[in-house]
Amino acid sequence: MAGEQDISEEQIASCRRYLANVLNTLLIEFTSASGEDNKTVQQSIPASILERVRQAHKGTLAHYIEDVTEVKNRLLQDGIGLTEEDIHLLDELAATAGLDTSEVFRKMWRKR
Numbered sequence: 708m709a710g711e712q713d714i715s716e717e718q719i720a721s722c723r724r725y726l727a728n729v730l731n732t733l734l735i736e737f738t739s740a741s742g743e744d745n746k747t748v749q750q751s752i753p754a755s756i757l758e759r760v761r762q763a764h765k766g767t768l769a770h771y772i773e774d775v776t777e778v779k780n781r782l783l784q785d786g787i788g789l790t791e792e793d794i795h796l797l798d799e800l801a802a803t804a805g806l807d808t809s810e811v812f813r814k815m816w817r818k819r
Contacts, residue, residue, distance in 0.1 A: 737761075
């Protein structure tokens with residue numbers, strides 16, 4: 708394809724590790740006691756995104772946590788065995804982050 712860039716295996720592996728770290732942060736946030744201090748968490752996920760995910764999965768959070776754990780583990784295994792459902796979960800998280808970003812942008816734009 709015209710304009711297609713070569714992506715090295717190291718770049719792909721780096722992105723998989725990054726995604727696994729984000730999912731790990733999400734898991735820590737959802738499984739730690741509410742008063743627990745999560746300062747050891749390397750990635751930071753805004754509270755508004757965490758709340759959107761909680762609301763979207765409020766009736767099935769335990770199952771969602773299992774799904775996130777499985778996706779994280781597959782990412783750490785070089786992405787072997789990633790399924791369409793896994794991609795859907797990652798896409799849903801990206802869309803949630805996009806909604807949050809759009810909302811912040813709209814608020815900033817109105818203040819002008």
